[in-house]
Amino acid sequence: MEDKKNISKKMILYALISCALCAMLIAVFHELNVIHEIRNEDNKDIPVYKAKYAFVSSDDEDELVKAVYDAAFNYGAQRDIYVEDFGALRTGNYSIEELLQMAVYSAPDGIILCGDNDEEINDVINQAVDKGIPVVTCVSDREQSKRQCYVGSNYYTMGMEYAKALEELVDSDDDTCLLMVPETLSTVSRNTLITTIMGELASKNRNIVLDVQPVDTSDNFVVEEKVRDLILDSNASPDVVICLNPNITSTMYRMLVDYNRVGDISVIGYYNSESILKGIYKKVIYSSVTVDAVAIGENSVKAVSEYIDTGFVSDYIPVDVERIDGDNVEKYLN
């Protein structure tokens, strides 16, 4: 009897010890798995690229530019091409010419020049092309330079869309209209746009006066100040404002709400960022003309690669322009 008791006690003790050992062993394997996973995490996701394209833009904060870069980067990454945002994280206050110059010095396989820029940049573009680096411009073109290709909408089409929106919005030809354009928009592009709008309105027998105000879009504070001044000075406030930049459009929407001037000034914007779409949905922004940023980004990479591979590429790759208003905004919101 005593022996049986001792044996059962011993068995319980052995079972407990075995359980403890098993638990410890499981814990060891768990910890080993943790180490293994961390190591795997370290080892994976290390992409290797076979080429680098420099992406140089006038304004990294611009939502359209951001969207174009993201599209270009993703498209390039799928093809082992690293699209380097050349201005990103470099805190120095570099002009787009300087950034492009540095990009040329860095000897990339290709350059994508995005956004508005000055005519002085043509020399640097030519320098790059002379060094055998293909340059593709997007969103805004430098047709006088030696760039290989332009990807984006043309300002004629955009002008037509803006003219249609104006015609719908403005009842009386006495209403004042203001065109807020980024300073960096080339004169040619600006003139093309204004001429198209005026021409289209004239063809419809509308005689609307269109004032033009350049805005320094490289600094958000400057944009905000300009817009605030425009809204608060009721004497100078136009009836309709056409914003040719996503930042100006967003700022205008925000300021109108903040200063309770919704309805006093009608806004025709540019691009389809989230805040702009929200503005359209809430009928603060009447309409917005937008381009397909993803198509621009992808086509830009495609154009550079095509030129590297074949030595030839189309001079202009068009991207569709669309107008968003209260009727179709839900499609974009979804």
Add this chain to the structure above:
Amino acid sequence: MLKNILTKIRRVLNDMLITHKLTGVFLCFYIIVVLVNLCIFITLDRQMKDVDLIYKSNHTSNELKELTTRVQKSMTSYMESKSTDGMEEYYKAVYNLQQSVKELDTTIEGTSFPAMKDDLKHLSDEYIRYTDLTIQQKRGRNIEAYRVNFDKATKIYSFIQDSLRAFNEDQFKLNTANYDRFRKVMKSIETIGLLILGMIILGGCVLVYIITSRITAPLGKLADTAKEVSSGNLDVEFPVYRRSDEIGTLSYAIRHMLIDIKDYIKRQQYIMEKERKLKENELKMEANIKEARLKYFQAQIDPHFLFNTLNAGVSLAMLENAPRTGTYIEDVAEFFRYNIKGVEGDATLEDELRLADYYIAILKVRFKDEFELIKDIDSQQGKVRMPKMVLQPILENCVNHGIRNSDKKGRIYLTVYSQDDSVIVSIADNGVGMSKDKIDRILKGNYSGDSKVKDTNGVGLSNVISRLKLYYGKDDVADIISEGEDKGTEVVLRIPKGENV
């Protein structure tokens, strides 16, 4: 297959000496501890290499930053002083920068500025190209040109510095994430170390307990059994361990020792039993002697008076010229002289035969040739030792019970001869014989004698045989043969020759 292997392993383990077993256990432990430490050491070493890698990129970018600064400073210094030392310093700095740039891994990979190293390589090359141009044009005093190139070089320098700063910042973020992972791994290694340590301690305790139990349990059983044995229980079943280690040897030795002890005790018991029987025999013999003596004393008369009377009778017979009477009285006197000495001690066969002669001579006078004694005696056997008063009672028995009741002339045959290791004394008569039952009772010592017969010296046949048995220590010393009524009786004594004088 597996069972066979396990059995073999168990056998080998059982046959191992305890010293070897314990050494094996401790060696196993040492090896496990060393292996665990080795694994932890290797993992830590790997982690240290990872740490080195984490900071390698920072180290490279810092080096590049310092080298470009040196080039810039030395170039500026030369621009200001145009000294040979300044130029030497510049070329040294440029050389170092070129070497450092050459070692850069320009593979475009990773998530943090994958193309940064490639950018830096080309930017550095451009930078050096412009600084060289600046220096050359300074030496050539082409002020306009060197001013332009100096500005370009300075611009590139600023951009490189800015790039490196941005790169360092990003690397710092990345390294912070890496450091977090490193900490997690270190934490896991620490936990694993502690767990394995715990497992070794726990498993070790169990293993040591099991092994020591395997060693000490048989010893405990042996000790318990030995305690049982020491308390007197020799019939305890001693455990058997068929193994070649110390325990096996010990159990074998103790088991055999126990068997020897049992044997020894049995032998001792046998000897003691024998001694007890001998003692009992001695006591019985003493009792018989006492009985014989008692009966003798009952029958004896004053010997001095008897001898003096008998001697006077002999003298009278001589005076009256009666020699036969004188001889008769003399025989009677000799007979009683022998009897007076009693039944204690022993005598030779010769003495007994002589006494038999005296007795027969007396009886012959008394019974007037009613019987005759026919002797066939091997005189060589006369020295053999035997108890006293043996033959006379047998002869008396022949006369009183055999012949006197028979009608025919009695004959008594006294034969002594040697047979093997014994001297055979046969006393036979042609009397009435003896029944089987009586013979058995006499031989067993249960016969108390015939109370009707008074004419006896008091020592019966049964007493004689009993004394002979006790004297020689064996049962077949005497035998009585009778073939039936009127077929006579023969008493055969087998006296061992070893009892010679």
